[in-house]
Amino acid sequence: MSREFSVDVVDFASALPDLRAVREVVFVQEQRVPVEIERDALDPACVHVLARDGEGRAVGTGRLAPGGKVGRMAVLAGWRGRGVGRSMLLRLLDEARARGLAEVVLSAQVDAERFYAAEGFLPYGERFEEAGIQHQAMRRVLGSPAAVENAAQAAAAVVGIATHARRLLTIYTREMDAGLLDHPAVLAALRGFATRGGEVRVLLQDVETPQRAHAPLISLMQRLPSSFSARVIEEPVDRTYPSAFVAGDTGGWYFRPLGHRVDGETQLDGAARVRQLKTVFDAAWERARPATELRALGI
Missing domain, CATH: 3.30.870.10 (Endonuclease Chain A)
Known part of the structure; x- marks a missing residue:
């Protein structure tokens, strides 16, 4: 398998099949998230990034909602640990800065908390359950101290x-x-x-x-x-x-x-x-x- 990948901002409508192909494997099949929860009405309004391997196949997704919330971060199993998730997150942070957002928030699955801390996200509030999975709210302030x-x-x-x-x-x-x-x-x-x-x-x-x-x-x-x-x-x-x-x-x-x-x-x-x-x-x-x-x- 090639180690090379790319991360791009994509048009939601045209990239929908690729986005769903990754998200349904990771969230619906692996994590047992109900498909009606995984798909929501916010998707068309979000900025979406798509990671592709050297042959153009989708291997990762992520999105930034208008209010500054990162979500739907998913990487196919064979590509985890190769920097795909970090590259997508950094691209979404760049998009947030370009839109003048003062901060970005997300709901991290607890086992991914250190991954987000490594990119400047700080936890806040109590842990909570979402779709049957323990989560922690986290925040990254952009351009100023937190x-x-x-x-x-x-x-x-x-x-x-x-x-x-x-x-x-x-x-x-x-x-x-x-x-x-x-x-x-x-x-x-x-x-x-x-x-x-x-x-x-x-x-x-x-x-x-x-x-x-x-x-x-x-x-x-x-x-x-x-x-x-x-x-x-x-x-x-x-x-x-x-x-x-x-x-x-x-x-x-x-x-x-x-x-x-x-x-x-x-x-x-x-x-x-x-x-x-x-x-x-x-x-x-x-x-x-x-x-x-x-x-x-x-x-």
């Missing part, structure tokens, strides 16, 4: 930043943020970034607390010592810094005014803010000492 109000949103923000970072990820933390930097999705994203050849720098105000708690991030550092480095802040001017943040090298950042709380703001495409945070981080990093307490763990 508010982070709870632990689930904080974890999603870090997942997105780590997924998009290329070479360097900086973490300014008080004590490795239990409940955030030990979240399974966050650890998986950090591990993925490190194994892609990225460097993670962790700047701590308190190294003893995470040691006593056997913080999972320390274990990850131990397993990937060439990708992680840690330093401890000792200078009084730096120890009074009240905030915490995560910043990548491609414009992603998550800033918390008070480092012991999760509420703050995040953005995946905020290069100017990343440059500001990098200045703060680099200055404190140079004054900090190596975390020798962790060297026994291979760091």
